[in-house]
Amino acid sequence: MxxxxxxxxxxxxxxxxxxxxxxxxxxxxxxxxxxxxxxxxxxxxxxxxxxxxxxxxxxxxxxxxxxxxxxxxxxxxxxxxxxxxxxxxxxxxxxxxxxxxxxxxxxxxxxxxxxxxxxxxxxxxxxxxxxxxxxxxxxxxxxxxxxxxxxxKPNDWTKEVKKSDSANATQQQRYDYWVAFQDYAFQNEQFAKNFNRRKPSMDHWMNFSVGSSACHIAVSQIQKRDELDVELYISEDKELFHSLLFNRDEIEANAGLKFDWRELPERKASRIVIEKSVNFGDKNQWNAQFDWLIDVMLKMKKAFKKYL
The missing domain is CATH 3.40.1350.10 (Trna Endonuclease; Chain: A, domain 1)
Structure with a gap:
């Protein structure tokens, strides 16, 4: 028994x-x-x-x-x-x-x-x-x-449809890409310690906090150019941009990366960007793209954090 x-x-x-x-x-x-x-x-x-x-x-x-x-x-x-x-x-x-x-x-x-x-x-x-x-x-x-x-709980509560029926092919691919990226990236222990999950959307960008209200890391899918961008986006602080630019050599040496430093003097925002040519249409290449994103995002957060 x-x-x-x-x-x-x-x-x-x-x-x-x-x-x-x-x-x-x-x-x-x-x-x-x-x-x-x-x-x-x-x-x-x-x-x-x-x-x-x-x-x-x-x-x-x-x-x-x-x-x-x-x-x-x-x-x-x-x-x-x-x-x-x-x-x-x-x-x-x-x-x-x-x-x-x-x-x-x-x-x-x-x-x-x-x-x-x-x-x-x-x-x-x-x-x-x-x-x-x-x-x-x-x-x-x-x-x-x-x-x-x-x-x-509310009466007759139902989930909203996650994927819009009216979404075009590009918007749907953006959504699918973000879902796949997060499912893959958050299996990486180091990535999961440094970043929080974001809500997948049909937008071409996704933002991640770096612990500062003045800036964040943004990842973008530029599908018309088959290009991935990762950037430190500084919303309204030119002084912070100039401070980071002053330490450019040390930041890039610590990250092991070269950035495109865009002050954008005619705008409130500034951007510090790195780009990669990719093929979004081949899903067999997505994991390699995700590996690059994970590597760059972790290096960027570590290199910039001491100056924020």
Missing amino acids: VNLSKLEEIKDLRTVWPHEALDFTPWLSQDDNIALLADAVGLDITVDETESSVGDFNVDIFASETGTDRKIIIENQLEDTNHDHLGKLITYASGKSADVIIWVVKHAREEHKAAIEWLNNHTDEKVGFFLCEIKLYRIGNSEPAVKFEVIE
Whole structure:
């Protein structure tokens, strides 16, 4: 006869995550873990930022639905629901113009279940509120296992179509390329440590944070020229561009790369670019292109970071 063990619920979530902001939010923002919440609510979630600013406050996780323009906020509470967090939820939703609002809690009180239900019944049909409880289980001395249980959700909630029926062939290829690039790149441990997943789109560019509000790394598909561009895009800071240009030799030596330094004096933005000729039409070459992108992006971030 098979011996069966007993499934035990771990009531105190803080035995696993002692601190909401320092332990639980970083854990949830990881790809494998946000996927568990995404499966529970029926959405594909891409984390854009943790502790994202909303005026003088910060929402735990600011995200987006992969393949659409829907903005998502996630507010975490390792305790029973309360009025304070409900108020924060609405404040953050307003500040971020969120389409999807997810409240992740230890236990949902009846009055707050009713409040979320009321919000879903009385707000715009494009806006949806989810209330989810976190459950932890173990069998014997096993590692804890987590489960998200949806307590309240919008009525007749459905996913938006990820790929537009009206997209032309070029737009569709851009989208497919970005999806394939991220699926490939985030298997690279070093890349995954340095960059966050972005929402794939039909745009020809994709932006990645380098930890500075003044600039970011942009990757572009220039399909009409069969060209890949990687650049440090400086939005409105000519002084920063000149500071980097002053250190050009050291930056390029550290990166092992030669850049095209474009001040663009007639514009607010400046660009520091490297280009590569490619063949977008041959998907068998995509992985080699992705390897080049990964290598260049990592080298650029490391070389420029000390001057930002």
